[in-house]
Amino acid sequence: MQKKIIALALAGLASSAAFAQTNVTIYGRADMGYVYRGGEDGGVTKADGRSEIASGVASGSRIGFKGTEDLGNGLKAIFQAEFGVNMDAETGFANTRNAYVGLNGGFGTVVAGRLDGIRYNVFGKYDAFANGYLGNFTQLTAQVDRANSAIAYISPSFAGLTATLAYSTHIGNSNLFGVTGVTPVAIGSQEGATQAAGTGNDGDAQLASAMLNYKIGGFDISGDYERVTFRKGGTAGTAAAVHDDLYVALLGASYDFGVAKIALLYDQQKTNPNTSAVAEQDFRSWFVSGSAPMGKFMLKATYGQTEDRNLDDNKTSKLGLGVDYNLSKRTKLYTGYAQIWNDDNASRGLNFRGNAYGVASGVGTTYGTQGFELGMAHTF
Numbered sequence: 001m002q003k004k005i006i007a008l009a010l011a012g013l014a015s016s017a018a019f020a021q022t023n024v025t026i027y028g029r030a031d032m033g034y035v036y037r038g039g040e041d042g043g044v045t046k047a048d049g050r051s052e053i054a055s056g057v058a059s060g061s062r063i064g065f066k067g068t069e070d071l072g073n074g075l076k077a078i079f080q081a082e083f084g085v086n087m088d089a090e091t092g093f094a095n096t097r098n099a100y101v102g103l104n105g106g107f108g109t110v111v112a113g114r115l116d117g118i119r120y121n122v123f124g125k126y127d128a129f130a131n132g133y134l135g136n137f138t139q140l141t142a143q144v145d146r147a148n149s150a151i152a153y154i155s156p157s158f159a160g161l162t163a164t165l166a167y168s169t170h171i172g173n174s175n176l177f178g179v180t181g182v183t184p185v186a187i188g189s190q191e192g193a194t195q196a197a198g199t200g201n202d203g204d205a206q207l208a209s210a211m212l213n214y215k216i217g218g219f220d221i222s223g224d225y226e227r228v229t230f231r232k233g234g235t236a237g238t239a240a241a242v243h244d245d246l247y248v249a250l251l252g253a254s255y256d257f258g259v260a261k262i263a264l265l266y267d268q269q270k271t272n273p274n275t276s277a278v279a280e281q282d283f284r285s286w287f288v289s290g291s292a293p294m295g296k297f298m299l300k301a302t303y304g305q306t307e308d309r310n311l312d313d314n315k316t317s318k319l320g321l322g323v324d325y326n327l328s329k330r331t332k333l334y335t336g337y338a339q340i341w342n343d344d345n346a347s348r349g350l351n352f353r354g355n356a357y358g359v360a361s362g363v364g365t366t367y368g369t370q371g372f373e374l375g376m377a378h379t380f
Contacts, residue, residue: 024067026380032087033057033334033375035134037350037367050367055087057352057375058334059132062097068104075105098146108155114172115150117143118164118209119248119267122222124354126252126263128291128300128322131354134338134371135320137287137304138354142269144228145355147207148172160216170204171228205230218256225249245272260292265304282309298324300336306348306358313343331378340369 035057038049055061064082071077079101084094102111123138124131131138150168211224228246247270254263269283287304300322307315322336338350348358350371 022067022069024065026063026065028063028085029059029061029377029379030085030087031056031058031061031375031377033352033373035352035371035373037134037371039339039368039370053088054352055085055089057133057373058377059130060097060353061085061087064097073105075103078102078104078109078111106156108153110151110153112151114146114148115152115166115168117145117147117226118152118166118211119143119224119226119250120145120354122211122224122250122252123265123267125220125222126254126265126289127287127302128261128263128289129302129320129336132352133300133320133322133334133336134350134352134373135300135302135322135336136352136354137285137289137302137318137320139351139356140304140306140316140318140348140358141267141283141285142357143355144171144207144226146172150207161212161214164209164211164213166207166209168207169201171207218258218261219253220255221251221253223249223251246270247272260290263289265289280310283307284309296326298326300324307343307346311345313345315343316346316348317341330380331376333374333376335374336372338371342369 032053032055034052035054036049036051062082062084064080066080066082067078069077081099082097084097086094096114098114098116100111100113100115102109120131120138120143123141123143127137129136147166147168149170149172150166152164152166155163206229207226208229209224209226211222213220213222215221226248230245248268250265250267252263252265254261265285265287267283267285269281269285271281273280283306285304285306287302289302289304290300292299300320302320303318305315305317318338318340320336320338322334325333327333340348340350342348349367349369352371352373
């Protein structure tokens, strides 16, 4: 009997050793806050004020799993699967935020799956509000925040210089653009929906991205170019049929002085319509942002503007102010105020989600031009 117990114990140890070869981490964020938004747009529409308790005000609530396996000779297998969590609703898990599998080694990193948008992350990197809070600037812009069916390569650092290349065969229909004061246009794949069977990739929104980043000391600068091409212009009668291409270019930079960090970003987004019934869009956006730690406090501010250069009086300006108070390394309280000023033909409203895609005020969960927030976030 004793020999059997010893044998079982040894078998258990062997099984544990095999499992330990893959290191898996469970991580996440729990974020809840109170938000009020109201005030007239100052533009072409008017929305009622809205008060709510909401999940993911400073940054989306989530749970994720990530891991690595050492394959030897400096090569590692890596994976991640991250899911949004609606902490204030019965729907629970909201969506797949990102998920990938890949390899990491001396050559760099290669991953494939549903990947975060490069440009979206650059906006978050240089905005002190990092694509969250009411103060974030990214919500005024159209973004490919995440791309389905994507592959990306991230190079090693060469004297502070790194490169990122990415491609998606069809980005998915959650990404929007077409911000002219009306509901945005979906630019996702029509394959399997309105696209007829047997047409291959025709109608798919395919993305190509390239970014260079240089970082030395407190100085950090990024340049990114992205292009979404609708294969054969999409299908007649669908949303994607009105545009052949969407392309963007941006330049962002920051300097960390230690006592404060200052950043700025300039971005251009253009569309190429395939019908005279739809106007070309040429959005120019910029912002300046700063943050300063003061003990357990972090002070934040961002100011910027966006406009469609092909439309008169379409400019929107936004100011965001915020304060974080760190209760610990993982838990913080936060509060903030934001305000938008619209020209006569603009109608953009406040949203605490960076992937609001610049929608007009009163559409979806975007309301008013003045807002206040108070909340708490815990990361694990």
